[in-house]
Each structure stands twice: as structure tokens, then as C-alpha cells.
Amino acid sequence: MENKIVIYGAYGHTGKFLVAQLYQQGFKPVLSGRDADKLNALSKDYPDLITKVADINQPETLDKAFADAEIIVNCAGPFLDTAEPIIQSTLRLGKHYLDVSAEQKAVLDIFEQFSEQAKIANVIIIPAAAFYGGLADLLSTTLTKDWDQVDEISSYIGLDSWHPTKGTRLTGERNHYQRFMFENNSLQPVLEVKSKVWDFPEPIATQEVVTVPLSEIITISRHINVNTINTYLSQNSLTDIRNDKTPEPKAADEKNRSNQVFCMEVVATKGNKSRSITAQGIDIYAVTAPLIVEALKRILTGKIQKQGVTTLGEAFDATDFLNALDTDDIVISEIKETEIN
Structure with missing residues (x-):
């Protein structure tokens, strides 16, 4: 090694x-x-x-x-x-x-x-x-592995706060290109920002989330036969990252992780079936x-x-990959399946 x-x-x-x-x-x-x-x-x-x-x-x-x-x-x-x-x-x-x-x-x-x-x-x-990009792709692949076609995949990302690194800020300044959503089985320019309310587990709880297409739009669309892909990010975290005075992350445990909590919930639908799975942990940078x-x-x-x-x-085998992760790094829920009325 x-x-x-x-x-x-x-x-x-x-x-x-x-x-x-x-x-x-x-x-x-x-x-x-x-x-x-x-x-x-x-x-x-x-x-x-x-x-x-x-x-x-x-x-x-x-x-x-x-x-x-x-x-x-x-x-x-x-x-x-x-x-x-x-x-x-x-x-x-x-x-x-x-x-x-x-x-x-x-x-x-x-x-x-x-x-x-x-x-x-x-x-x-x-x-x-x-x-961003990889985790939602793994969760989406696990949710839909026995579906040959998927109507919609939506990722809901909730952060209790977002203290950006210098690298994140530099990337934001550099990345001024058109963002894309995925609709009707193709990439489409984002023309409007949509918002909704989403219930995350504590301590994030109920938050307003808004459409922020990130790299999972690209990764998921490359190999899953899906009509529509959405990414929603909690508005409070966007407020943090857009504030020049928000400090950088500060180490708070023995792994040098900050104490910022995240939850990513992915929901996939096909016909009248809906499946969801969540990933929870500490520090979006450290979990990478x-x-x-x-x-x-x-x-x-x-x-x-x-x-x-x-x-x-x-x-990789997405389900096996997620199962192999240490729960101290990230906790993956069981898949929940419901019928849509």
C-alpha cells in the first residue's frame, strides 16, 4: 500500500x-x-x-x-x-x-x-x-437498482450550518457557468429557483429548501434511466455560505471534524411507488x-x-459500498417504500 x-x-x-x-x-x-x-x-x-x-x-x-x-x-x-x-x-x-x-x-x-x-x-x-456528487449517486443507485426506468429522483440536503472553506469560496468565485437541471431525460438550463419545505431529522428539523443543481445531477444522469433529477439544499446553509463573515470550519473532535451536522435524503419514484433513504453524519468535508x-x-x-x-x-456495488462505511463517519438508513395516492 x-x-x-x-x-x-x-x-x-x-x-x-x-x-x-x-x-x-x-x-x-x-x-x-x-x-x-x-x-x-x-x-x-x-x-x-x-x-x-x-x-x-x-x-x-x-x-x-x-x-x-x-x-x-x-x-x-x-x-x-x-x-x-x-x-x-x-x-x-x-x-x-x-x-x-x-x-x-x-x-x-x-x-x-x-x-x-x-x-x-x-x-x-x-x-x-x-x-456532493458521489453520495447522492450511491444512494440513488441503491434505491433504484431493480428499476429499469425511474420517473424522478430528488435529493434533499439539509445542513444545520455551512461554514465554507477557502477552497469553497474560491470555487464559488470561479464557477460562474450556467447550471443545469435534468428534466424530460435531458439536461436543461435552470430558469428558476424552486422552493419547498422539507422535514429533516433533528437537529436540522423543518427547513425551507431550494433548488441548487450540483454535480449529482451529472453523475446520476450518466447511468440511471431517469426522467427528472432534482437537488434541493436547505436555505439556511445557502445564507451562511453567501455571508462573507461566516467563518471557516473549526475542528471539534479527535478526527478534526467540525460540529456541523448534515442529512441527505434521496427520494425516487416510479409510477405509484416511492422509495426513500437517508444518510446522516458530521461535517460534509470530512465525510468525503x-x-x-x-x-x-x-x-x-x-x-x-x-x-x-x-x-x-x-x-461499484452501491449497496455493498454504503454498507461498508463506518457508522462513525456516516449512518445510512433502511430503504422505505410507500405507495403514492
Whole structure:
């Protein structure tokens, strides 16, 4: 497990969670990124790990940093800037790639630009393998695995608060592109923001939620035969992230997680049947680490259902994947099925 994985952007907020969890499980990832000073500072906590400076504007440095590994995990946003050069390097070298993007355009561009090249190179590329994009995709795949056609999938994301990282704020400034919804079995530009009230479990409770299409619109639509996909986010969290004075997340436990609570509920309908499943936990940034680590372990042990550009839900057995997650990281509910009157 030594040096098989490179974490690019290892010193970032999400990258640190990933490095810590990999290291705790016996992996020795290579720490990489653009900033030598930040890499050196991080390496003081992991003196036995290799560090490699690499710049997305210098392809030869990427190739050198990635040459001896099997999988590259990109944690360095904005992914509109970093994904393409890093994927180009992984394709040249025949390496696998995952990232943690929530950016619709970045994820869509990866599918459109690299699907054929990834198949030819026989590599796996999984964008948005994170809380946004990946988790809803896994939950949706589990809900609908025995349905050949689905009428609608809606993800309701409730946060008791959202203290954004510097990376989240930088991505927001960079990501000024048209957002898409999925309706009538195709991507459609978002023309209006819809709102409703949704009942989440405590402590989030009843919240106004609004349509905020994120990367799960892309991931789910790539492999599930569904007519409509919606993503709703609690309005209180949007208010937080749009406030320049909202502080960054602050470590509150032994895993350095903040005390922010999340709940994601996914509802799928087909005809008069409705199914729902929830995922609950602490810290939307920290929970990305166990999702990535589980994916990495499955790639390294050959538990893959599809090569090329794919998603967490399509690449792996989604139900088994969710069941394998530690309940201290995330709690997955049983599926509830009801009839619609």
C-alpha cells in the first residue's frame, strides 16, 4: 500500500482528512500539490511520507509526481482549472483518477472530453466522488437498482450550518457557468429557483429548501434511466455560505471534524411507488474522506464494475459500498417504500 496513491492538494482542507484516514488505515500516500511550503508543513505530521511538488501548468512535473503510483486523487479546486491537466497526465501514464468536485461544468466536461480516451487507456476516472456528487449517486443507485426506468429522483440536503472553506469560496468565485437541471431525460438550463419545505431529522428539523443543481445531477444522469433529477439544499446553509463573515470550519473532535451536522435524503419514484433513504453524519468535508478511501480500496482490490469515466454508483456495488462505511463517519438508513395516492 506504500506510494500507490497520490493525493494532489494534500494540504487542503479536504485533502488533510483524506491523508489522515488513509494513513490511519496503513496506506502511505504520496503528498503532492503546487505549494512546496504547505507540503513541507504537512509532512511534519507524516515524516515517513514522500512529498512531490507538481504544478498544473507544468505537465512534466505532474508526470514525475504521478509516475510510480496507481491512483491519483485530486483534492485541489477549482476543478475547472485542475481536473483537465491532471487527467491528461493520468492518461499519459495509464493511472486511475478520482476527484471531489461539486462543480457541474467540471464534471460534465470530464465525461464529454475523456470518456473515449479513458476506455482506450483502460483506466478508471471518477469525478465528484465526494459528499456532493458521489453520495447522492450511491444512494440513488441503491434505491433504484431493480428499476429499469425511474420517473424522478430528488435529493434533499439539509445542513444545520455551512461554514465554507477557502477552497469553497474560491470555487464559488470561479464557477460562474450556467447550471443545469435534468428534466424530460435531458439536461436543461435552470430558469428558476424552486422552493419547498422539507422535514429533516433533528437537529436540522423543518427547513425551507431550494433548488441548487450540483454535480449529482451529472453523475446520476450518466447511468440511471431517469426522467427528472432534482437537488434541493436547505436555505439556511445557502445564507451562511453567501455571508462573507461566516467563518471557516473549526475542528471539534479527535478526527478534526467540525460540529456541523448534515442529512441527505434521496427520494425516487416510479409510477405509484416511492422509495426513500437517508444518510446522516458530521461535517460534509470530512465525510468525503471515507467515501474516497472505500473507492480506493475497491479499485486496488479489483472490485470494479466499469472502466472509463464513471461514477461511484456505477463503478461499484452501491449497496455493498454504503454498507461498508463506518457508522462513525456516516449512518445510512433502511430503504422505505410507500405507495403514492
